[in-house]
Amino acid sequence: MNRKFLVSVGLFMVTLFAALIYIGYRDDDTPIEQPKPPVKKIQVYVSGQVKNISVVELEDSGNLRVVDAVNLAGGLTDLADTEAVNLAAPISDGQHVHIPTKEIFLRPTQEVSAAVDSGDKVNINTADAERLISLKGIGPALAQRIIEYREQNGAFKSIDEIKNVRGIGDKKFDAFKDKITT
Helix, strand or coil: CHHHHHHHHHHHHHHHHHHHHHHHHHHHHCCCCCCCCCCCEEEEEEEECECCCEEEEEECCCCCEHHHHHHHCCCECCCECCCCCCCCCECCCCCEEEECECCCCCCHHHHHHHHHHHCCCEECCCCCHHHHHCCCCCCHHHHHHHHHHHHHHCCCCCHHHHHHCCCCCHHHHHHHHHHEEC
């Protein structure tokens, strides 16, 4: 009996050992999936001479550039001064990217003829900030808003259209309407 018992225990141990080896091999065949790291997103405010001034959201790949944010904002307008901004510069969360307007110079003959034709009036379609400030009631901030309105909406079609600029109402308009032209 002792011998049967030992043989039975031995067979049981061999079977148990074989089962454990089988289970061990089977578990090793299934690959362990690594959890994917969460995708980090950043937000960048893009303004100026882009087609859609907005806050854009980008997936942070660790290699984001100004050009990526500009492209998500619809790209550059025709008036964008690309020489003033490094489009290859890296960007980070919360950054403000501003694309300035390129300066447009008139030929000297156009400036001279415009001054003669206007009778010393300020042409609100071509005047720079300094010339606009010469008008009664127009300071540096309002002159800049006039220029920005003109850049975004095109040339003023009439002098009355300048009242669409924030800060210019009927009273202020009446103070300088005889001194401006389009």
